[in-house]
Amino acid sequence: MNLLLLICGGSIGAISRYLVGLAIMKRYSNPPFPVAMLIVNLIGSFGLGAFFGINYQLIPLGAYNDPLYLSIGIGFFGAFTTFSTFSVEAFQLYNNKLWKKLILYVTLSIFGSILTFLIGLNLGVYFY
Template identity: 60%
Template sequence: MNILWVLTGGGLGAVARYLAGVWLMSRFPEPPFPVAMLIVNLVGSLGLGFFFGLYFQAIPLEAYDDSLYLFLGLGFFGAFTTFSTFSTETVTLLYKKKKKQAAFYVLFSIGGSIILFLAGYLSSLFMLTAF
């Protein structure tokens, strides 16, 4: 049953990433760096942090028996955000000799994802204690 939770959440996350990417690329048709994937990864990190804080009130180290974690945390957010596409787009920028754009993309993707994960996590904990 656990595999089904991951499969379902992952399928929905992948479709959501695709739709968000298509929509964002229509808004930014010729960006200097991969804006769509940056935004998707930042939003996904924020959402995962918010989920962890709201649902677990902690960052779980072992939650592989929890069906909501498997569906939403591992499945949906795992498929919604993508390190492989980030890596491909970074290498593409480097091949095109766009070193500044590649550096900006790496810095904001990694740093921004960590900061927004923490922001989501801490804001959900704040919400829980405020209400």
């Protein structure tokens, strides 16, 4: 049953990431750096924080048997956000010696994701 929950949540998350990424790339056809994945990861970090805040009021430890956590927390948001694509895009900037864009992209991605997660978590707790 746990694997089925992960499959369902992960499938929806991956499809959502793809569609949101396409929509962003359509709107920003020639961005200065990989803005689509940055926005997707910021949205996903905020959403995961809000999910935790609303449902658990904190970051749950050992919730791997909770169906809601498995399907949404791990499945959906795990597939919606992506560290691997971030790594590829950061490497492409590095490989092309686009140092300022690389530093901006990495900084915004890492610190922005942490910040949006914390905002989502606190808003979720507040509205709980």
